[in-house]
Amino acid sequence: MLEREAVGVRRRVAAGLMLLFGGVVLLTLAVRHPDTVSWAPICLWREATGTLCAGCGTGRGMHHLLQGDLMAAWRLNPLMLLLGIPAAAIVGLGEGVVLVAGRRIRWPAWPSWLGWTLLAVVVGWWVGRNL
Amino acid sequence: MAQYEVRRGSEQFGPYDHETLFNYYREGRVVATDEVREVGAAHWQTMQQFSQPQGMTPQSMPPPGMPPQGMAPPTGQVAQPVHVQRMSLAGPILVTLFCCIPFGIVSIVYAAQVNSKASVGDVAGAEESRGKATMWMWLGFGLGLAGTIIYIVGVSASGSSPFD
Numbered sequence: 001m002l003e004r005e006a007v008g009v010r011r012r013v014a015a016g017l018m019l020l021f022g023g024v025v026l027l028t029l030a031v032r033h034p035d036t037v038s039w040a041p042i043c044l045w046r047e048a049t050g051t052l053c054a055g056c057g058t059g060r061g062m063h064h065l066l067q068g069d070l071m072a073a074w075r076l077n078p079l080m081l082l083l084g085i086p087a088a089a090i091v092g093l094g095e096g097v098v099l100v101a102g103r104r105i106r107w108p109a110w111p112s113w114l115g116w117t118l119l120a121v122v123v124g125w126w127v128g129r130n131l
Numbered sequence: 132m133a134q135y136e137v138r139r140g141s142e143q144f145g146p147y148d149h150e151t152l153f154n155y156y157r158e159g160r161v162v163a164t165d166e167v168r169e170v171g172a173a174h175w176q177t178m179q180q181f182s183q184p185q186g187m188t189p190q191s192m193p194p195p196g197m198p199p200q201g202m203a204p205p206t207g208q209v210a211q212p213v214h215v216q217r218m219s220l221a222g223p224i225l226v227t228l229f230c231c232i233p234f235g236i237v238s239i240v241y242a243a244q245v246n247s248k249a250s251v252g253d254v255a256g257a258e259e260s261r262g263k264a265t266m267w268m269w270l271g272f273g274l275g276l277a278g279t280i281i282y283i284v285g286v287s288a289s290g291s292s293p294f295d
């Protein structure tokens with residue numbers, strides 16, 4: 001379940017800071033819609049090209065999700081719900097275990113095709129949503 | 132194609148595809164007492180049990196350039212199987228979707244290469260890809276971090292209570 005080797009103190013501190021940062025981001029997103037903050041930078045890709053990137057809408061989507069509006073989040077970026085939240089959960093759980101137990105989780109190895117499939121899904125979504 | 136993990140004591144190696152595992156066994160990098168299982172399977176079996184029904188045999192003739200068998204190192208000192216550190220896909224995906232930048236995509240490409248290269252025994256290539264995937268992931272995270280901090284500062288500085 002966990003790796004045998006313990007991580008260093010600095011790695012545990014880093015995990016704590018990451019989780020703290022994640023918590024602050026979630027709290028901020030929960031209370032404030034990104035569009036109501038005049039300083040909020042919009043996506044660099046969208047700024048440069050005028051098209052949406054694969055992640056556009058995740059900030060607003062998280063706001064709606066945290067307010068309990070699943071459908072609004074889905075409309076803004078379904079991939080955030082399908083891939084982003086599970087990925088965030090994996091990273092968050094991993095960092096949490098590092099912080100508390102001082103060891104990394106030993107995840108099962110993913111098969112080679114999974115990486116390429118996820119790449120195709122993300123790129124397909126990126127292109128497809130702009131058509 | 133099925134992938135196999137190899138365990139020696141507390142150390143775990145792989146995953147390798149069938150052919151790579153077969154080659155390592157013949158070369159003596161994986162030995163009969165090492166344990167093996169298909170990725171995702173619950174139970175380990177020794178390499179000896181695993182290989183018998185499949186007609187896999189360890190190297191009996193020394194490869195060219197190696198000392199004759201009598202001078203070969205004892206079993207306890209066989210070459211270590213190659214250990215490729217795994218690359219998580221979660222970080223690159225997270226950077227791609229939440230940091231909103233194409234750097235995450237580059238990171239996914241390199242992360243996907245890690246397992247593909249490792250499964251054909253290209254250890255150096257897999258390590259190189261892992262390094263690049265990690266580098267692009269952190270670059271993307273850094274950009275996203277900068278943007279997020281500006282957003283949080285913006286919320287704090289925008290006058291009215293954030294809880295209104």
Ligand SMILES: [Zn+2]
Nearest residue numbers: 043053056231
């Ligand atoms: Zn974007």
